[in-house]
Amino acid sequence: MHRLDIHINGVCIIPDMEIRRFSNSNRDNRGGETPQKETAGSLYEDETWKPCLKGVHPAWLLAFRVISFIVLLILVTVTAFIDGGSIFYYYTQWTCTLITIYFGLGSFLSMYGCYQYHKSVSGDKVDNVEGDTEQGNFVGSHGDNSNNSSAKITNTIEESHPRRPAGLWGYLFQIIFQMSAGAVLLTDCVFWFIIVPFLEINNYGLNILVINMHTVNAVFLLGDAALNCLRFPLFRIAYFFQWTVTFVIFQWILHAFVQLWWPYPFLDLSSSYAPLWYFSVALMHIPCYGVFALTIKLKHALLSKWFPDSYQCVR
Numbered sequence: 001m002h003r004l005d006i007h008i009n010g011v012c013i014i015p016d017m018e019i020r021r022f023s024n025s026n027r028d029n030r031g032g033e034t035p036q037k038e039t040a041g042s043l044y045e046d047e048t049w050k051p052c053l054k055g056v057h058p059a060w061l062l063a064f065r066v067i068s069f070i071v072l073l074i075l076v077t078v079t080a081f082i083d084g085g086s087i088f089y090y091y092t093q094w095t096c097t098l099i100t101i102y103f104g105l106g107s108f109l110s111m112y113g114c115y116q117y118h119k120s121v122s123g124d125k126v127d128n129v130e131g132d133t134e135q136g137n138f139v140g141s142h143g144d145n146s147n148n149s150s151a152k153i154t155n156t157i158e159e160s161h162p163r164r165p166a167g168l169w170g171y172l173f174q175i176i177f178q179m180s181a182g183a184v185l186l187t188d189c190v191f192w193f194i195i196v197p198f199l200e201i202n203n204y205g206l207n208i209l210v211i212n213m214h215t216v217n218a219v220f221l222l223g224d225a226a227l228n229c230l231r232f233p234l235f236r237i238a239y240f241f242q243w244t245v246t247f248v249i250f251q252w253i254l255h256a257f258v259q260l261w262w263p264y265p266f267l268d269l270s271s272s273y274a275p276l277w278y279f280s281v282a283l284m285h286i287p288c289y290g291v292f293a294l295t296i297k298l299k300h301a302l303l304s305k306w307f308p309d310s311y312q313c314v315r
Contacts, residue, residue: 040233043166047229047314048106048173049113052303054310058117061227062110068220069103075216076100079209089254089263091247092191092213095183098243099217102176106224109173174230175239178289181232182240184221185288188214190264190281225296229313232296237289244285248278 051061076096080087087093166174191214196206251267254260262268266277304311 040235043170043174043231044163045166045170046113046116046163047231048166048170049110050117050229050312051227052229052299052311052313053307054312055307056227058110058114061224062107062114064223064227065103065106065110068224069100069107071216072096072100072103072220075209075212079213082209089251089260091183091244091264092187094243094247095180095187096213096217098176098183099180099221102173102180103220103224105169105173105176109169175236177224177228177230178232178236179239179243180221181225181292182237182285182289183243184218185292186244186281186284188218189284189288222295225292226299231314232293234289234293237285240289241282241285244281 049061050058076093079093088097248267251262252269255262255269265271266274266281268274271277300311300313303313
């Protein structure tokens, strides 16, 4: 039990130390100045709420996140109501709950971002109108002058409002995004390629809730990844491992004190194949996280090629 306590404390302390390290490294720049040197873990405040294309209003990303949050919250609630609290013994339910938290936090960050965006645009419009009036260039028509004014506002927002490094909530949001990305692929791959064939062999049916639980989560997360500006540093695969380790430790502690069935047969420590199963699932983390990372790189490559003047994500 002493060793188990050490592992649990390590799992909880390491992520907190990293969040604090990145937060403290940017504390001196929170006054509105852009950091002079970026690292793999750098994140700006506006990257949590702005879309990847300049022509897309942040309200669209807000709407997507709110809808995703509501649908996932309903799905988690209905599943828990029908199947009971024991549903939270499953890694799938943990992951779906994590994604629900992600979209809930993302909705609040997007609301804040829309407010900041509206304030910035309104201020720039006032400045541009006053400048044009002083020069005698303001006209009442809504033709080319209107288009030029809108373009000028879009191009000068970042110049007139220096980017601020993200705070604790911003880094936490990015970490949850990366944990969810790997966990969703791991959950769905294990379910569709291992569990479903086993159920088919034994003539077990699948209900609509189970299918949705292993489909909707990936669709919403991929949709958000296509729209958002969040970076995807590879070193944060450690948080993905930490998420799974936390679940496994929870199962070990639970079964050490309570006689229960194992939610997944390959977690059963009494099996002679348990070490092989644990090692195999651990290895699956790498391709699952890697596939999502490659998806993000593909997004960068395609959108930067199709919309070179509008794409604003950090490669």
